[in-house]
Amino acid sequence: MLPLRLFPVLAFGLLCTLSAPAREPAAxxxxxxxxxxxxxxxxxxxxxxxxxxxxxxxxxxxxxxxxxxxxxxxxxxxxxxxxxxxxxxxxxxxxxxxxxxxxxxxxxxxxxxxxxxxxxxxxxxxxxxxxxxxxxxxxxxxxxxxxxxxxxxxxxxxxxxxxxxxxxxxxxxxxxxxxxxxxxxxxxxxxxxxxxxxxxxxxxxxxxxxxxxxxxxxxxxxxxxxxxxxxxxxxxxxxxxxxxxxxxxxxxxxxxxxxxxxxxxxxxxxxxxxxxxxxxxxxxxxxxxxxxxxxxxxxxxxxxxxxxxxxxxxxxxxxxxxxxxxxxxxxxxxxxxxxxxxxxxxxxxxxxxxxxxxxxxxxxxxxxxxxxxxxxxxxxDFFYEHHFIPNRLPESEAVRSERWKYIHWLAPKPGVEELYDLSKDPLERSNLASDPSHRETLATMRKRWKELKQEAR
Structure with a gap:
C-alpha cells in the first residue's frame, strides 16, 4: 500500500496530465x-x-x-x-x-x-x-x-x-x-x-x-x-x-x-x-x-x-x-x-x-x-529587391505580377525604369517604359512598387 504522503503528489501529477494539452502522436x-x-x-x-x-x-x-x-x-x-x-x-x-x-x-x-x-x-x-x-x-x-x-x-x-x-x-x-x-x-x-x-x-x-x-x-x-x-x-x-x-x-x-x-x-x-x-x-x-x-x-x-x-x-x-x-x-x-x-x-x-x-x-x-x-x-504580385555591393552590381527593385514586370534601377538617380508584358514577351526583350501607349500601366506598376516596398519592411 502506498504511503499516505504520496497521494497528494500522485493526485497533482494526475491533475497536470489531465489539464495539459494533449500532444499529437509522432505518427x-x-x-x-x-x-x-x-x-x-x-x-x-x-x-x-x-x-x-x-x-x-x-x-x-x-x-x-x-x-x-x-x-x-x-x-x-x-x-x-x-x-x-x-x-x-x-x-x-x-x-x-x-x-x-x-x-x-x-x-x-x-x-x-x-x-x-x-x-x-x-x-x-x-x-x-x-x-x-x-x-x-x-x-x-x-x-x-x-x-x-x-x-x-x-x-x-x-x-x-x-x-x-x-x-x-x-x-x-x-x-x-x-x-x-x-x-x-x-x-x-x-x-x-x-x-x-x-x-x-x-x-x-x-x-x-x-x-x-x-x-x-x-x-x-x-x-x-x-x-x-x-x-x-x-x-x-x-x-x-x-x-x-x-x-x-x-x-x-x-x-x-x-x-x-x-x-x-x-x-x-x-x-x-x-x-x-x-x-x-x-x-x-x-x-x-x-x-x-x-x-x-x-x-x-x-x-x-x-x-x-x-x-x-x-x-x-x-x-x-x-x-x-x-x-x-x-x-x-x-x-x-x-x-x-x-x-x-x-x-x-x-x-x-x-x-x-x-x-x-x-x-x-x-x-x-x-x-x-x-x-x-x-x-x-510581389516585391523584389537587391542591394548588395552596388558599386559592382547595380541596385534594383522590382514588382513581378502575373502579367507585368516593373524594374526600377536605383542609380543613376532618380532611377531608371523598365516595363515588360510577360504574357506577350516572356523573355523580356522589349522595354515598354517609354511607350506612350503603356503610360497608365507604368504609373500603376510604379505606384504598386512604392506600396510593396513599404509593406516589405
Missing amino acids: AKPNILFLLVDDLRHDTFGFAGHEICQTPHLDALARDSHVFKNAFVTTAICMVSRASIFTGQYEARHKIHDFRTEFTADAWGQAYPQLLKQAGYHTGFVGKYGVGHKMAEARRTFDYWKGFAGQGRFFDPKRKGNQHLTALQGDQSLEFLRTAPKDTPWCLSVSFKAVHCQDGAKRQFPPDKRDETMYADVTIPPAPLSDPGFFASLHEPLQTSESRRRWEIRFSPKLFQETVKDYYRLLFGVDREVGRMREELKKQGMAGNTVIIFTSDHGFYLGERGLAGKWFAHEESIRIPLIIHDPRHEKKHTRPLTELALNIDLAPTILSYAGLPTPGVMQGRSLTPLLEKTKTEWRK
Missing part, C-alpha cells in the same frame, strides 16, 4: 525533408521540358508531387535568400544584407528550425549554411549538424578518397535518416553547394568524376538573347558589372559549351543523391510519412543577355523550381500550380506541416491551402 506529424540547391534555374529538368538535362529521380518525384510553375525569390543572392527561407521574411525585415551578418538569438528564435525543435522535432542540417560564419544559433538548434560556412569545396584532398562534395552530402543525409529516432518526427534540411560555381577555380563547375563523360556528344544551343546587339541595349551599368566579368570567364564563346555541360553534370549529381535519399526512406519505412520539399535559393544566368550569376530581376535570376511531395495525398497531380509562390513561403509551409502556426513576424504564407485546393485569396 500524426510527418517527417520533413527540405532539399535546397544553390544557383539552380527553374527550367533545367526533364519534367520542365528540358531536352538535354538528365534528371530522372527529380522527374519521378515531380510526377508524384505538386509542382509550382511560378515560384520566385524575393532577393537573388545566397545569404539574403537563405535568411528569407529560414525566417519567412523579406531582406528589408530580416536585415541579413551581407555574408558576415549573423542571426540574432531573437531572430533565430522565430526561424523554422528553432520552432520545430521547440515543438519536439528531431532536426538535422547538412551542407552550406550561408548566413554568417559563426553559425552559433544554428549549431545549438540542430541535433545533427554537418553544416559549413562559406562556399565549401567540391574536391578536397583531405576528404577520404577526395569524394565529391555532393556525394558526401548525400552520405551525410543517409546517416541522418538511418539514425533518426523512430518515435519522433524529424526535419532534415539539406543545402547542396551544387550547382554553385567554385569561385576562383580554373574549372568553375567541377562535377563528380563519375559524370565527366555526360553530354560529351551534345552541342548546347546558344543562350537566348546572347547576341551582342541585345547586350548593348541593356541598362548601361550592367554592361560593366560583375555579372559581365563573370560571363567572360564562364560563357564567352570558347568556354560556353563546357561550362554549361559542367553545370548540367553537377545537377545530375544532385539528382542521384535525391534518388538515394528516396530509396533510403523506403528502406527505413518512412517514405509514406515524409514530406519532401525541393527548391533553389535563386536562379542563374547561363549566358543569357551576355550575363552570368544572378542578382538582377530577370526571370532567369529570380525564378526557381519548387516541388512539394506529400505521400499522404493519394491523388495524382497532373497539372502544375500557377499561383505565385515565394521563398518566404517556405518557412510557413514547413511549420504548417508540423501543425504549427505562422509567427506574426513572418511575411510569407503557407502553401498548403493551395495544395489542398482550399479556396483562398492569393497574391497577384
Whole structure:
C-alpha cells in the first residue's frame, strides 16, 4: 500500500496530465525533408521540358508531387535568400544584407528550425549554411549538424578518397535518416553547394568524376538573347558589372559549351543523391510519412543577355523550381500550380506541416491551402529587391505580377525604369517604359512598387 504522503503528489501529477494539452502522436506529424540547391534555374529538368538535362529521380518525384510553375525569390543572392527561407521574411525585415551578418538569438528564435525543435522535432542540417560564419544559433538548434560556412569545396584532398562534395552530402543525409529516432518526427534540411560555381577555380563547375563523360556528344544551343546587339541595349551599368566579368570567364564563346555541360553534370549529381535519399526512406519505412520539399535559393544566368550569376530581376535570376511531395495525398497531380509562390513561403509551409502556426513576424504564407485546393485569396504580385555591393552590381527593385514586370534601377538617380508584358514577351526583350501607349500601366506598376516596398519592411 502506498504511503499516505504520496497521494497528494500522485493526485497533482494526475491533475497536470489531465489539464495539459494533449500532444499529437509522432505518427500524426510527418517527417520533413527540405532539399535546397544553390544557383539552380527553374527550367533545367526533364519534367520542365528540358531536352538535354538528365534528371530522372527529380522527374519521378515531380510526377508524384505538386509542382509550382511560378515560384520566385524575393532577393537573388545566397545569404539574403537563405535568411528569407529560414525566417519567412523579406531582406528589408530580416536585415541579413551581407555574408558576415549573423542571426540574432531573437531572430533565430522565430526561424523554422528553432520552432520545430521547440515543438519536439528531431532536426538535422547538412551542407552550406550561408548566413554568417559563426553559425552559433544554428549549431545549438540542430541535433545533427554537418553544416559549413562559406562556399565549401567540391574536391578536397583531405576528404577520404577526395569524394565529391555532393556525394558526401548525400552520405551525410543517409546517416541522418538511418539514425533518426523512430518515435519522433524529424526535419532534415539539406543545402547542396551544387550547382554553385567554385569561385576562383580554373574549372568553375567541377562535377563528380563519375559524370565527366555526360553530354560529351551534345552541342548546347546558344543562350537566348546572347547576341551582342541585345547586350548593348541593356541598362548601361550592367554592361560593366560583375555579372559581365563573370560571363567572360564562364560563357564567352570558347568556354560556353563546357561550362554549361559542367553545370548540367553537377545537377545530375544532385539528382542521384535525391534518388538515394528516396530509396533510403523506403528502406527505413518512412517514405509514406515524409514530406519532401525541393527548391533553389535563386536562379542563374547561363549566358543569357551576355550575363552570368544572378542578382538582377530577370526571370532567369529570380525564378526557381519548387516541388512539394506529400505521400499522404493519394491523388495524382497532373497539372502544375500557377499561383505565385515565394521563398518566404517556405518557412510557413514547413511549420504548417508540423501543425504549427505562422509567427506574426513572418511575411510569407503557407502553401498548403493551395495544395489542398482550399479556396483562398492569393497574391497577384510581389516585391523584389537587391542591394548588395552596388558599386559592382547595380541596385534594383522590382514588382513581378502575373502579367507585368516593373524594374526600377536605383542609380543613376532618380532611377531608371523598365516595363515588360510577360504574357506577350516572356523573355523580356522589349522595354515598354517609354511607350506612350503603356503610360497608365507604368504609373500603376510604379505606384504598386512604392506600396510593396513599404509593406516589405
